[in-house]
Every structure is written in C-alpha cells, then in structure tokens.
Amino acid sequence: MSTIAIIGGGNIGEALISGLLAADRDPQSIIATNRTRSRSEYLEKTYGIRTTDDNQAAADGADYIFLCVKPPQIVPLLGELSETIDQSGSSIVVSLASGVTTSAMEDALSAGSPVVRVMPNTPMLIGKGLSACAAGRFVTEDQMDAVSELLGAVGDVVVVGEDDMDVVSAVSGAxxxxxxxxxxxxxxxxxxxxxxxxxxxxxxxxxxxxxxxxxxxxxxxxxxxxxxxxxxxxxxxxxxxxxxxxxxxxxxxxxxxxxxxxxxxxxxxxxxxxxxx
Ligand SMILES: NC(=O)c1ccc[n+]([C@@H]2O[C@H](COP(=O)([O-])OP(=O)(O)OC[C@H]3O[C@@H](n4cnc5c(N)ncnc54)[C@H](OP(=O)(O)O)[C@@H]3O)[C@@H](O)[C@H]2O)c1
Known part of the structure; x- marks a missing residue:
C-alpha cells in the first residue's frame, strides 16, 4: 500500500486522515506532522496513525505528501523538504492551501516534480467536501487519478484548469x-x-x-x-x-x-x- 504524509495535522489534515481511514486505508500507512506534541498524541490516539514533528522524516519515501498548513508556510516548507522529496523521486506533492500556485510550488522543488493544487471546502470535515484539483506541469494523468481517488475519501472531486482556481475558490471554497x-x-x-x-x-x-x-x-x-x-x-x-x-x-x-x-x-x-x- 502507498504511504501518505500529512504535513500539518490541523482541521483539514485531520479530516483527510479520518476520511482515508473510513475508506479502509491502513492507519500505519499514514504519517502526520505537527510542531505541537499534544496534537500529535491526539492524532495517534484517535486514529492509530504514525506521527512525528520531523517533516523531512515524514516526507522521506512517502508516495503522497499532502501539505495542510497555512498558505504562507507552503513555499518555506517545500524549501525544507525539497532535498528529501528529490531523493525520493516519485513523491507527489499535494497542497490544500488557498492561493499558492503550482508554479510557486514547482519553483521551490527541483525541475520536474509533480505537484497538485487543491481548493477544499469545510464540509470536508464531515466527508461531504468538494476538492477542486489543478495539476502542475509535471503530473501524469495516472497521478491525477490517484490523487483524485484519495481525495474522494472526503467528498466530491473535480479537476479544473488552474486559471479557474480563483473563481472556483469564490464558488466552492467560500x-x-x-x-x-x-x-x-x-x-x-x-x-x-x-x-x-x-x-x-x-x-x-x-x-x-x-x-x-x-x-x-x-x-x-x-x-x-x-x-x-x-x-x-x-x-x-x-x-x-x-x-x-x-x-x-x-x-x-x-x-x-x-x-x-x-x-x-x-x-x-x-x-x-x-x-x-
Ligand atoms: N477552502 C476552505 O474553505 C478551506 C478551509 C479550511 C482550510 N483550507 C486550507 O487548508 C489549509 C489548512 O487549514 P486548517 O484549517 O487545517 O489549518 P490548521 O487547523 O491551523 O492546521 C494547520 C496545522 O499545521 C500544523 N503546522 C503548522 N506549521 C507546521 C510546520 N511547519 N510543520 C508541521 N506542521 C505544521 C499546525 O500545528 P502546530 O502549530 O502544532 O504545528 C496545525 O495543526 C490552509 O492552507 C487553508 O488555506 C481551506
């Protein structure tokens, strides 16, 4: 089974964890990070997943790296993770942060890294969300399908062009x-x-x-x-x-x-x- 790193186990990160487990994913295939130990302890106890405060360790070897931190943290975080992600080679980076473009993410990683940008909405917290996904330049159709399938655990998924993301944000995000x-x-x-x-x-x-x-x-x-x-x-x-x-x-x-x-x-x-x- 593929491994999933959730960087930032807050509201959206937890919703994703909960949905993935409800879709029968092995808890041990998920690792989540937070800086606060008590939050990690809560996630471990509630969901039986693995946790750490070391983002690089979580990303190392993960097939999917979901970035569930606030928008201004995305690019610095990718700077922190870029070496680990490059060495892994096959990781797909998926950001759920508003406003951060796929090109900004690609620029923070080495050339050719597959990234996906997602605009979620809050009904995701009860598995009834809408995730609008835009592919970066280096994502294959199979990779998009795989990301869509994972996000399908927390609601509907639509694939849109990145040019539409601002309107999508206004219609479904808000x-x-x-x-x-x-x-x-x-x-x-x-x-x-x-x-x-x-x-x-x-x-x-x-x-x-x-x-x-x-x-x-x-x-x-x-x-x-x-x-x-x-x-x-x-x-x-x-x-x-x-x-x-x-x-x-x-x-x-x-x-x-x-x-x-x-x-x-x-x-x-x-x-x-x-x-x-
Ligand atoms: N469209 C919408 O309506 C919508 C709704 C909600 C969220 N979103 C997007 O989803 C993203 C997450 O939102 P959220 O509501 O889940 O935020 P949140 O509850 O604040 O969660 C962020 C989590 O990331 C952790 N974190 C922060 N910096 C970190 C770092 N450097 N390394 C590891 N963990 C870190 C925080 O815990 P510690 O402080 O303990 O590290 C916190 O648990 C945001 O970017 C937001 O734009 C969109």
Missing part, C-alpha cells in the same frame, strides 16, 4: 458561507414574523439540509426543482418575486466577481495575508 448566511437570514425572518427562535432555527437548518440533499440526488436542474414548488399565484412565487426584485441574483454575480478578484490578490506573490478564507 460557497458554504453563502448557505450559512442564507440559513441565518431565514431564521431571523422567521423570528421577525413571530416564530420562536428554536423553532425558526430547526426549520431553517432542516430546509437547508433537505434542499442540499435534493440538489445532490435529483437529476433535475435547480431551476426545475424551484419551479416544482412555485404554484401559480402561490406562496413560494410571492417570496421569489420579492427576492428577485431585491436583487438576490445580481448580488451573487457581484459577490462571486469580487471574491474571485480577492482570491487573485491574495495569491499574488507580494501578499502578506495568510490567504485563508
């Missing part, structure tokens, strides 16, 4: 926040109309979960699912008219445009932000 905001707004609107807060919260959360499940399983387009519950002259269409007149659709167009621009700014080499969502 996307869960838009649904949380809509759920929050629905709760407040219900309370404003006299519902008890706990009842409004139960309704709004359940609606979000149910609509999400329908979107996931139905073959109908979202527009058809919406039309199905919009009876002529009815309750739903009255609310939809108000939302359209209030500019909801235009707000999404503008929000995604500005979010993609922000992603591009944060990914620019001179940025000092941690580049996170």
């Amino acid at each position: 996307g869960p926040a838009y649904y949380f905001l809509m759920t929050e707004a629905l709760i407040e609107a219900g309370v404003q109309q006299g519902l008890k807060r706990d009842v409004a919260t139960k309704l709004a959360r359940s609606v979000a979960a149910g609509a999400g499940a329908l979107l996931e399983t139905s073959e109908d387009e979202p527009a058809k699912l919406r039309a199905n519950i919009s009876s002529p002259g009815g309750v739903t269409i009255a609310a939809l008219r108000e939302l359209e007149e209030s500019g909801l659709r235009g707000a999404f167009f503008r929000a995604i445009e500005i979010s993609a621009q922000r992603s591009a700014e944060l990914g620019a080499p001179s940025t000092t932000s941690d580049g996170d969502h």
Whole structure:
C-alpha cells in the first residue's frame, strides 16, 4: 500500500486522515506532522496513525505528501523538504492551501516534480467536501487519478484548469458561507414574523439540509426543482418575486466577481495575508 504524509495535522489534515481511514486505508500507512506534541498524541490516539514533528522524516519515501498548513508556510516548507522529496523521486506533492500556485510550488522543488493544487471546502470535515484539483506541469494523468481517488475519501472531486482556481475558490471554497448566511437570514425572518427562535432555527437548518440533499440526488436542474414548488399565484412565487426584485441574483454575480478578484490578490506573490478564507 502507498504511504501518505500529512504535513500539518490541523482541521483539514485531520479530516483527510479520518476520511482515508473510513475508506479502509491502513492507519500505519499514514504519517502526520505537527510542531505541537499534544496534537500529535491526539492524532495517534484517535486514529492509530504514525506521527512525528520531523517533516523531512515524514516526507522521506512517502508516495503522497499532502501539505495542510497555512498558505504562507507552503513555499518555506517545500524549501525544507525539497532535498528529501528529490531523493525520493516519485513523491507527489499535494497542497490544500488557498492561493499558492503550482508554479510557486514547482519553483521551490527541483525541475520536474509533480505537484497538485487543491481548493477544499469545510464540509470536508464531515466527508461531504468538494476538492477542486489543478495539476502542475509535471503530473501524469495516472497521478491525477490517484490523487483524485484519495481525495474522494472526503467528498466530491473535480479537476479544473488552474486559471479557474480563483473563481472556483469564490464558488466552492467560500460557497458554504453563502448557505450559512442564507440559513441565518431565514431564521431571523422567521423570528421577525413571530416564530420562536428554536423553532425558526430547526426549520431553517432542516430546509437547508433537505434542499442540499435534493440538489445532490435529483437529476433535475435547480431551476426545475424551484419551479416544482412555485404554484401559480402561490406562496413560494410571492417570496421569489420579492427576492428577485431585491436583487438576490445580481448580488451573487457581484459577490462571486469580487471574491474571485480577492482570491487573485491574495495569491499574488507580494501578499502578506495568510490567504485563508
Ligand atoms: N477552502 C476552505 O474553505 C478551506 C478551509 C479550511 C482550510 N483550507 C486550507 O487548508 C489549509 C489548512 O487549514 P486548517 O484549517 O487545517 O489549518 P490548521 O487547523 O491551523 O492546521 C494547520 C496545522 O499545521 C500544523 N503546522 C503548522 N506549521 C507546521 C510546520 N511547519 N510543520 C508541521 N506542521 C505544521 C499546525 O500545528 P502546530 O502549530 O502544532 O504545528 C496545525 O495543526 C490552509 O492552507 C487553508 O488555506 C481551506
């Protein structure tokens, strides 16, 4: 079985570990690193994986090296690991950090190193994520397939061109926040109309979960699912008219445009932000 190094066993690193084990991977084939010993002890105890605070030792001989640290740490980390990775020869480096380009990663390694850039989102924490993957210049199709299969343990996977990554970041990386905001707004609107807060919260959360499940399983387009519950002259269409007149659709167009621009700014080499969502 291939070996996997998870550099940075924080939220996303742990989600990956948990998903890989749920997909029947041998815990001993996974090694995770953290600088804090207590975090490593927690991961060892909870998942039975191997841990270390030595990134080079973890990367040495690993088939896949997942970088799950904050964006500004990626390039320095690759500098630290480059010799080990070069000697191993066949390791595939996969970064889950926002904004760090494959060319920045390739430049930090020796020529010809296969790297993959992934934009995850937080539902990955419960195995329902979306990982959008862009290949570096030296990754083969088989290697991309293998990385996609591993990430499939924590949700859906799509392969995109790297030029699309800023928009992908705005749509799916940040996307869960838009649904949380809509759920929050629905709760407040219900309370404003006299519902008890706990009842409004139960309704709004359940609606979000149910609509999400329908979107996931139905073959109908979202527009058809919406039309199905919009009876002529009815309750739903009255609310939809108000939302359209209030500019909801235009707000999404503008929000995604500005979010993609922000992603591009944060990914620019001179940025000092941690580049996170
Ligand atoms: N699209 C999204 O919505 C989304 C969501 C979440 C995350 N992400 C991306 O995923 C990445 C990880 O995020 P996260 O939320 O998992 O962050 P996190 O919880 O802070 O995890 C980072 C982990 O890396 C460890 N670490 C830091 N520096 C290290 C080093 N030099 N060597 C080894 N371990 C090190 C930290 O532990 P110690 O301090 O103990 O070392 C920590 O456990 C980020 O780059 C972020 O951009 C994207």
